Amino acid sequence: MSPSFTPYDFCVLGSYFAFMLLVGWVFRKAITNTSDYFRGGGSMLWWMAGSSAFMTQFSAWTFTGAAAKAYQDGAIVLVLYFANGAGFLTSYFLTAARFRQTRVITAVEAIRRRFGKANEQVFTWLQIPMGTVYAGIWLNALGLFFSAVFGFDVNVTIIVTGTVVLFISLFGGAWAVSASDFIQVIVLMLITVVAAVFTLVRLGGIGELITQFPADSLLGNNVTTPAIIYLWIAAIVIKQVVNTNNLMDSSRFLCARDTREARKAAMLAAVLFFIGPVIWFIPPMAAAILVPDLGAQFPSLSKPSEVAYVAICLQVLPAGMMGLLASGMFAATMSSMDSGLNRNAGVFVRNFYFTVCRPQAAEKELMLAGKLVTIVLGVLVILIAMGLNKLSSMSLFDIMLQFGTLVALPLIVPLVLAVFVRRSPDWAAWSSIVAGFTSSVLIKTLVTADNVQSLLGLPHAISQREADDLILIVGVFANLLVCCGWFFLACRLDRRPRRQEEVDAFFRDIETPVSEGDADMGKDDPGVQTRLISKVAVGYGAFMLIMILIPNPLGGRLAFAGCGAALLIIAALLKRSGRRMRDRIRQD
Template identity: 70%
Template sequence: MNSTFSTYDLVVLGAYFAFMLLIGWVFRRAVSNTSDYFRGGGSMLWWMAGSSAFMTQFSAWTFTGAAAKAYEDGAIILALYFANGLGFLGNYLLTAAKFRQARVITAVEAIRRRFGKVNEQVFTWLQIPLGTIYAGIWLNALGLFFAAVFGFDVNTTIILTGSAVLLVSLFGGAWAVSASDFIQVVVLMLITIVAAVFTLGKLGGIDAFFETVPLTGKSNGLEIRSSIVYVWIIAIAVKQVVNVNNLLDSSRYLSARNTKEARKAALLATVLFFIGPVIWFIPPMAAATMIPDMSAVFPNLSKPDEVAYVAICLEILPVGMMGMLASGMFAATMSSMDSGLNRNAGIFVRNFYFSVCRPQADEKELMLAGKLTTITLGALIIVIALGLNQLKDMSLFDIMLQFGTLVAMPLIIPAMLAVFVKRSPDWAAWSAILLGLINSFAVKTLATEARLSAIIGGDLTSREMSDLILIIGVFSNLIVGVGWFFIATALSKHIPAKRESEVKAFFADVEQPVEEGDRDAGQDDPSLQVTLISRVALAYGGFMLIMALIPNPLTGRLAFIFCGGSLIVIALLLKRGARAFTLQSKVKAPTATSATQDQTSA
């Protein structure tokens, strides 16, 4: 087994970072105001907005903490990712259109329109710290992982990755973030397809996979207290659907060109979340059979199961391809971080600096404030990541799920109800958050192993304890948050006339589709974004084709040809689309001129 990076792998990884920085530099020309910087001017096409929505929903944790779950418990991990698919299906069917039609630059501006200025600040000063801590956890976990498995220096990994994310966001804003997300999703899907195919080849094919790999994982996870497992699946589905369909995450679709493009973006994310996991978790599930004792291979790791995905890839992938896998893992984390960084900078500038401190500020000042905020938050994320090294002794899977359940869920429940409940007092939102956080503290404090064991009747494993905490946290927060929100609505007999008028205006917008020609519809020439991305994709695809020259067996060379060729085909299709947009604009221009001349003559 090759346990270190070859020179070729390092070249591939270095080229990936260079191309990501190139995207930030190329897209700087597309930014002229805060709408461009924080939401791409609301001009992005569906495939760009959709790939960004998809990539922001997971990080390298998918290939570490979640891969460990697949290794230990088998196919049950698919429930988490299919739940994301259900959440995005809800976006496609209902909420993506409503979110885009909020007609704002940041999600918290939509919160202000719906719940007033007090809640604008409540959500601002909860979302920014939460988002920053999330990013710090992701970055720290990535650094620890690469340090343990490949011998990279953990601090150097954190600083270099954090700096790359910072520069991409700083140079090109939302345009560069979404463009890099598109390239990253293509690279990620290609390399995981290669890893899955090589894994199946090692086992002897698909039939051999089902014959030799236990779908319940190494621990027979579905057979241990199946009642807990099945309730956990339901809780995960509820949690993820709520998580994806709340107004605070409307930023996924605020960048879309119009309502139609927003819904198509949601559909793309839906399809990717139903297809992707089936491909991603073939290697770690196969590891349960191929490498039953992960600690024997990585004796120095405190959580060796978390490298199940990489352990298989070290066995099967050709020389140079591990660099691409590392690129994919960096991509998964960078996409979440850069979107969060850009989003949080936008919230600070638009919902605090402009709303509270400098309402008279012009676009030039706001752009400067946005860039300074991006630098500050980026540096803070790196500092947090460097200070979180104690995470190496904890389960990444449990950390992320419990943090999302007990800390983030109280915040997003009123944000979920925001576009469905039309008459409620402003205080219903912040009070529901407060009660939710109190409930989460009570769950974490009172739901002890002794109490839960007495209720269940028998000793609990650490895995079962973690599952029960999540189950109790999800359903209790849902009951407390939703229940109190409606109680507050029932208690409020009178809403101030000004706020009632503002809320009616908000819902009037939310119900009205954004179409081509509308004031808030994308105004930029779409051919520019297509042309720029196609050029980067073409260059990176060409680079991957050159990697086919690395001394490898034929199958290894074909893997690079498949990845590079696929990216080049996508680039050529994009260039063709750019030409179509140009032709359309030329056809429309004379018509508009003619109409103007007719009106003048009349």
């Protein structure tokens, strides 16, 4: 265990768990039915919905798998996160409003309205395992992080942290998760700014980072054919824009109070993705200079580069701040794992148990079923995370991107077309997935370094990095071509109107704004959530100010003072906003 992780850090981490329990306790009365539990009753304001959308797309994997990419190849990793920003910017202009206006509790209910009951079951039983695997990847990343910090065995760390995440997700519900997301967005941005500043001070400034980073070029290392990397950049941008704007991920905006709040939430997420990564990847890039031999520092890990962020933070952060950073990583992954636990439990309950098994089930029974399924999925996530730790031949970065390209992309392409193409037979959706999966199998089998070199007649062998990038490139473009081509072919082959009234009603809804007086608009007083969050922010801000008392140099004390003051200022602004909402309601 590193001596830089002090008893103060352990105290901070313990206090964080108490804070999480407090958030769940504060919002416990807000959960009365499955709508409250799985989407916050469709009552959240833009800053809470946007924070949750951002945190769902972002996890501890950023500080392990993606940090390893920054450590090895530099700023090229920013492409992935700027692409996320482009995706949410697209949501702001095109899809966030449409998704909120589907007026459903789970995303699969919207899929049923658009593509019928058969596709409801197809996507239910594809989404649940896929979401569970994603959650396993995120938990594996968190396990690596905590293993490096605490010095525990990775599998033990996965089991312990996975169990804690399971219990918090089980009892907190969407309100507690989203409330903690908002606070943690602020805390994470503050902490990562502190980590970047302290790292640059240790290194000697941004100029030293640029001149000393060990890369062959801006494209990174091991690049023999630059055209491959340029195509990789294009593929990443297309993939992330598509990934952010499909009907399955409409759940990000179903929690928003109305159409206006949903669009503002998308813009907030976009801004955070354009700003945050520039700060996040300074420490792992600096680690390539300051800690060039991570294997010696972390000999028990099969891929030491995946703890580059941890290694540099252990060296530069003041006492207590490392515990705060570890708390933030836990929160980020808890929010992301909600996709593999609570949200997927909601899909199971609302789109299988309720529609197929127990149509007469009362809300109390559905809530109980949701919690039981959450437990089962939680155990599966832990097992998957432990299994991923044995895949020594692939990095977390490649696992995440290839899974998203070869498995997730065929699933989501028809769900992007769903909100734009009116005339299509129901079978176009599930058959497009079959075509895409077939394409993915062929790509994974045939796209190898030797085959590419032979096919393109290259005079030199391509690197393993370029071979992995080619799988993503071919996967993105081939799956888009195959899935879109098959979908539109199905539209041409089968023009007979089926469920036309239901489909027309779906499109009328997604084109009709959710506004004041709409039956699906949240009924809760928006000022209540604002005032509650402001109280939580005051508590956490005061706690950070207390940490000034930790015996640190002046710079460390100022870091805690700045973070605490920022939280208190935000709390004051929220309290003021909540008071105005209350006064406005009283006047009406």
